Amino acid sequence: MRVARTLRREHVVLSGTAQPAPGPGEALVRVHTVTLCGTDLHIWEDDYATELPIVQGHEIAGVVETAPPGAEVNLGDRVVVSPMRWCGECHACRIGRMNACRSSSCLGVYTDGGLAELIAVPATDLYRIPDTLPTGLAPLAEPASIAMQAVLRGRPEPGERALVLGCGPIGLLATLHLTSLGVEVTCVDVDADRVAFARRFGAVRTAVAGEATGPEPSLVIEASGSPAAFGAALDAVATAGRVVLVGISDRSVTLSMRTLPVKDVDVLGSRNSQRRMGEALALLAAHPEATAALVTHRLPMDRVDEAFALLRAADELVGKVAIDVVDTVHERLTAPAGRTGVPA
Ligand SMILES: [Zn+2]
Numbered sequence: 001m002r003v004a005r006t007l008r009r010e011h012v013v014l015s016g017t018a019q020p021a022p023g024p025g026e027a028l029v030r031v032h033t034v035t036l037c038g039t040d041l042h043i044w045e046d047d048y049a050t051e052l053p054i055v056q057g058h059e060i061a062g063v064v065e066t067a068p069p070g071a072e073v074n075l076g077d078r079v080v081v082s083p084m085r086w087c088g089e090c091h092a093c094r095i096g097r098m099n100a101c102r103s104s105s106c107l108g109v110y111t112d113g114g115l116a117e118l119i120a121v122p123a124t125d126l127y128r129i130p131d132t133l134p135t136g137l138a139p140l141a142e143p144a145s146i147a148m149q150a151v152l153r154g155r156p157e158p159g160e161r162a163l164v165l166g167c168g169p170i171g172l173l174a175t176l177h178l179t180s181l182g183v184e185v186t187c188v189d190v191d192a193d194r195v196a197f198a199r200r201f202g203a204v205r206t207a208v209a210g211e212a213t214g215p216e217p218s219l220v221i222e223a224s225g226s227p228a229a230f231g232a233a234l235d236a237v238a239t240a241g242r243v244v245l246v247g248i249s250d251r252s253v254t255l256s257m258r259t260l261p262v263k264d265v266d267v268l269g270s271r272n273s274q275r276r277m278g279e280a281l282a283l284l285a286a287h288p289e290a291t292a293a294l295v296t297h298r299l300p301m302d303r304v305d306e307a308f309a310l311l312r313a314a315d316e317l318v319g320k321v322a323i324d325v326v327d328t329v330h331e332r333l334t335a336p337a338g339r340t341g342v343p344a
């Protein structure tokens, strides 16, 4: 089978390797599509706590090729893979917050991942894709689960106003989720095109960073990873409001000791997701137009380097970049109608 291995900085090579042999409890999945994110870009640039070479890809959809006895998925099921691994023993795991596991790991980040024709994964990590959601869009369930985790951490209430800072995929998916919960969302980004794009995910108001953002929000989701945006979030949020930080940066912020106590504000960190892949698939299936719009670029498996260059350059509007691991041209010609799910 073919795998796309990131051998060294900015260099992915396609090669042949033996098929993985599923262990006890594992299913074999024929990978259809992998979508890429910022973490993938850092790994590709060799600017991440990962040792190269590695097979990247943690946002994965495919079709079950073999399933272990007693599994809830069957041969031929279209599935997404939950890539998170946790220890089950640390404080976070013991209180059910495995998303914050002290020694968590992730398929395609610390161990070989989805940019391969076949992968062996625990059958319990597989989630069946709803009938109406194309396989080629289903990997978005992974970033959607992270966005939903951040939203739910903020305890959203229908009818309240939220501000989302950063209109990358996590900010846009958070906007989609908030809107579906009846929250009125204003989106902000430094890029005017991204801000305009946020309307397609339900934002009722948008602003370029620095412009006025309208009525005071009681909930702010910070999804840009910019220290300036953290300051903007604390300025904007209502007293007794909530600020959720899901954007990550190594940079520092300076904060007055007055801000948090005087505003009586909850500042909450959010990381990964607590097994929300099923909920995320349902969100995507309920919003087919926004889901399709988010994947702005689609490339075959032998053009992974090009996909990363596209993500980094961002000189055009780049939402998510998808890599089709299956030969979609071949699949369109040979698969029975209704089985391909590859958008035009
Ligand atoms: Zn990711």
Ligand SMILES: [Zn+2]
Binding pocket: 086, 087, 088, 089, 090, 091, 092, 093, 098, 100, 101, 102, 103, 104
């Ligand atoms: Zn743990």
